[in-house]
Amino acid sequence: MTSIEEPVQKGLRPVRAEADDTVEVRFTVNGTPVVLDLPARVTLADALRDHLGLTGTHVGCEHGVCGMCTVLVDGEAARACLLFACQLDGAEVVTVEGLGRPDDLHPLQESFGRNHALQCGFCTPGFLLSAYDLLNNEPEVTDEELPAELSGVICRCTGYRNILTAVSETRAAYPEGIPEPGNCARRTLVGRSGGRSATVAEEHAEPSDEPARTVEIVLPEGEPTIAVQVDTALDVPFDEVWRVLADVHVLAGCLPGAELTEELGEQLYAGRAQVAVGPIKLSFHGIARVLEQDRETGTIRVLAEGQDTGGARTQADITLRASATAAGTDLRADAAVYLTGRIAQFGRALAGDISRRMFEQFAESVRQVATTGEAPQQSHAAPSAFRMVVATLVDRIKRIGRRRGGE
Ligand code: FES
Numbered sequence: 174m175t176s177i178e179e180p181v182q183k184g185l186r187p188v189r190a191e192a193d194d195t196v197e198v199r200f201t202v203n204g205t206p207v208v209l210d211l212p213a214r215v216t217l218a219d220a221l222r223d224h225l226g227l228t229g230t231h232v233g234c235e236h237g238v239c240g241m242c243t244v245l246v247d248g249e250a251a252r253a254c255l256l257f258a259c260q261l262d263g264a265e266v267v268t269v270e271g272l273g274r275p276d277d278l279h280p281l282q283e284s285f286g287r288n289h290a291l292q293c294g295f296c297t298p299g300f301l302l303s304a305y306d307l308l309n310n311e312p313e314v315t316d317e318e319l320p321a322e323l324s325g326v327i328c329r330c331t332g333y334r335n336i337l338t339a340v341s342e343t344r345a346a347y348p349e350g351i352p353e354p355g356n357c358a359r360r361t362l363v364g365r366s367g368g369r370s371a372t373v374a375e376e377h378a379e380p381s382d383e384p385a386r387t388v389e390i391v392l393p394e395g396e397p398t399i400a401v402q403v404d405t406a407l408d409v410p411f412d413e414v415w416r417v418l419a420d421v422h423v424l425a426g427c428l429p430g431a432e433l434t435e436e437l438g439e440q441l442y443a444g445r446a447q448v449a450v451g452p453i454k455l456s457f458h459g460i461a462r463v464l465e466q467d468r469e470t471g472t473i474r475v476l477a478e479g480q481d482t483g484g485a486r487t488q489a490d491i492t493l494r495a496s497a498t499a500a501g502t503d504l505r506a507d508a509a510v511y512l513t514g515r516i517a518q519f520g521r522a523l524a525g526d527i528s529r530r531m532f533e534q535f536a537e538s539v540r541q542v543a544t545t546g547e548a549p550q551q552s553h554a555a556p557s558a559f560r561m562v563v564a565t566l567v568d569r570i571k572r573i574g575r576r577r578g579g580e
C-alpha cells in the first residue's frame with residue numbers, strides 16, 4: 174500500500190548541506206541519466222517539473238497527504254514532494270511520462286481511458302503510478318482490498334469508482350504481473366529553469382548499445398499558432414550565403430538572442446534563446462534538430478523546441494531556402510510556429526509580427542556574415558523585442574493610416 178507511513182528508504186542518501194547550498198545530483202529519470210545542480214532544498218517534485226520539464230508529476234498538498242506527486246523511486250512508489258532531489262543520487266526514477274507512449278499507452282493508462290477514470294485528470298498520474306506499484310508488488314490483490322490499497326491518493330473530483338474499475342480490469346487482464354513502464358528510453362530533457370539543470374550525464378553514462386540518443390521533437394497536430402514567411406533579397410552571391418547556412422554554429426549566431434550550448438550528435442543541438450517583450454522576459458532552453466541541409470536546393474530545415482521557466486513553450490518547423498538571383502541571393506524563411514503558455518498571450522498577430530521581424534534581423538545578420546566572413550556581431554542578450562513591438566505598432570498605425578487615407 175502506498176501511504177505516508179511507509180517512506181521509501183531505498184535510493185536515499187544522507188546529505189549535509191544548507192538549504193541554499195548547490196548540490197550536484199545524478200540520477201536516471203525514465204531511462205535518461207541526468208545531472209542537476211540544485212539548491213539542497215529543491216524537492217524531487219520541483220526538480221522533475223521545473224528542472225527537467227516533466228510536468229506530468231502533479232503537486233497537490235506538498236505535505237505527503239494527497240498522493241498526486243507519486244512517482245517510482247528504485248521501483249517503489251514514493252511521494253516526490255517529500256523527497257529532496259539531492260537525496261536521490263544514483264536512484265532510478267520513473268514518472269508518469271515513462272509509463273507509456275502516446276502511441277503505445279501502458280495497459281493501466283488504456284484502462285483508465287476506457288473506463289472514464291479521468292475526470293479533471295489532476296490525480297491521474299498519482300493514481301497510475303500508485304496502481305502500478307500495487308499491481309507490480311501485489312498482483313493477487315482483491316477487488317475488496319482495492320479501495321484501501323489505493324487510498325493513498327486523493328481524487329478531488331471523487332472519481333473513485335471508475336478508477337477502481339480501471340485498476341481492477343488491468344489486474345484481471347494481467348494475473349501474471351503487470352507490464353513494465355514502456356516509455357523509458359534515453360532522450361534529452363528540457364527544463365523550465367536556467368542554469369546547468371538538464372544535462373545528460375554523458376561522462377558517467379554506462380556504455381550502451383543503444384544508438385546515441387532517442388530524441389523526438391514532435392510537433393503538435395493541427396494548425397500552427399503562426400505561420401511566418403519572410404523573403405529577403407541579399408546582395409551577396411549564393412555561395413557566400415550558403416557558407417553561412419551550412420555552418421550550424423554560425424547560423425545560430427545569426428538568430429537574434431540565440432546561442433548554441435551543446436552539440437548532442439546526430440545533427441541535434443542544445444541551446445538557448447531569449448526574447449523580451451516589454452516587461453515579459455522569456456528565456457528558452459531547448460533543442461533543435463537539423464533534418465535537411467542540401468546545397469543543391471539551397472535548403473536547410475530545422476525542427477526546434479524550447480521552454481522557458483514560466484512554462485511558455487514554443488516549437489517550430491523552419492525551412493530556409495537560398496536561391497541565386499541576378500542581384501545575389503534570395504533567402505526565404507518558412508516557419509510554422511506553435512506557442513503555448515504565457516507566450517501565447519501575445520496573440521497571433523503580434524507574435525507573427527515579432528517572428529517576422531526576428532527573421533528579418535536574422536537575414537540581415539546572414540547578409541553581414543556572408544559579406545564580411547566574420548562571426549555575427551550580436552550579443553546573446555534578449556533582442557530588443559520592445560523595439561520590435563514598437564516598430565510593429567508603428568507599421569500597423571501606418572497601415573491603418575494608409576487605409577483611412579484611401580477611404
Ligand atoms: S503533493 Fe505530494 S502528497 Fe500531495
Ligand code: FES
Pocket residue numbers: 290291292293294295296297327328329330331332
Ligand atoms: S480526476 Fe480530478 S482529481 Fe481525480
